[in-house]
Amino acid sequence: xxxxxxxxxxxxxxxxxxxxxxxxxxxxxxxxxxxxxxxxxxxxxxxxxxxxxxxxxxxxxxxxxxxxxxxxxxxxxxxxxxxxxxxxxxxxxxxxxxxxxxxxxxxxxxxxxxxxxxxxxxxxxxxxxxxxxxxxxxxxxxxxxxxxxxxxxxxxxxxxxxxxxxxxxxxxxxxxxxxxxxxxxxxxxxxxxxxxxxxxxxxxxxxxxxxxx
DNA sequence: TGCGTGATATTCT
DNA sequence: GAATATCACGCAG
Numbered sequence: 001x002x003x004x005x006x007x008x009x010x011x012x013x014x015x016x017x018x019x020x021x022x023x024x025x026x027x028x029x030x031x032x033x034x035x036x037x038x039x040x041x042x043x044x045x046x047x048x049x050x051x052x053x054x055x056x057x058x059x060x061x062x063x064x065x066x067x068x069x070x071x072x073x074x075x076x077x078x079x080x081x082x083x084x085x086x087x088x089x090x091x092x093x094x095x096x097x098x099x100x101x102x103x104x105x106x107x108x109x110x111x112x113x114x115x116x117x118x119x120x121x122x123x124x125x126x127x128x129x130x131x132x133x134x135x136x137x138x139x140x141x142x143x144x145x146x147x148x149x150x151x152x153x154x155x156x157x158x159x160x161x162x163x164x165x166x167x168x169x170x171x172x173x174x175x176x177x178x179x180x181x182x183x184x185x186x187x188x189x190x191x192x193x194x195x196x197x198x199x200x201x202x203x204x205x206x207x208x209x210x211x212x213x
Numbered sequence: 214t215g216c217g218t219g220a221t222a223t224t225c226t
Numbered sequence: 227g228a229a230t231a232t233c234a235c236g237c238a239g
Contacts, residue, residue: 050230055230058231069223087221089232125234173238182231205232 010163017076020050023096024105029170031163034143045202047108049180049196058186061102072151082150089137109134111203122179135205
């Protein structure tokens with residue numbers, strides 16, 4: 001195996017059919033690929049958040065809420081839920097669990113691997129490559145993902161999909177769990193550690209707080 | 214390094 | 227009318 005193996009097609013990641021915590025951990029270290037205009041932009045998934053559905057006060061589907069915006073979160077697992085927020089940002093989620101359950105994983109950060117030039121031109125404000133995809137809205141901007149991708153099937157799409165570059169789930173010892181970002185309103189759910197990061201990866205959306213003794 | 218703040222569409226009160 | 231699964235900028239220390 002040489003370092004120039006990025007053109008070799010890897011198998012698709014297909015194991016979306018599980019609860020969102022399990023899928024969140026499975027997705028860490030897999031490769032998110034955006035193929036557009038004959039170019040490939042891709043990166044390793046380094047940070048995700050699990051959203052648990054109707055019982056989760058931080059989830060868009062809390063209490064079974066169903067609106068035109070979140071409709072695709074009720075699609076079968078493997079589909080994409082893209083939403084627009086703060087009047088200017090897109091965020092992308094992978095639907096998991098069962099159809100109509102409203103369960104998903106938010107992709108928060110990737111480590112860029114291919115198509116760095118395209119990402120840089122898509123994100124002129126990023127001063128360093130660690131700022132290209134280190135945040136949910138940053139990574140959608142870097143990859144050119146918007147509402148036109150809402151409801152897309154990652155298992156069959158040729159333009160956006162996830163490649164399985166490792167068969168085993170990353171060991172728990174290499175994963176740091178923290179509370180989710182920006183969900184302080186969600187009461188007891190605000191404290192629940194459902195954000196999963198590859199420990200000390202430089203492409204995270206935020207540094208992991210040091211544990212104080 | 215770490216606040217405070219503006220931009221601004223969708224949803225809920 | 228208010229809040230939000232955010233980002234980028236300015237200013238303080």
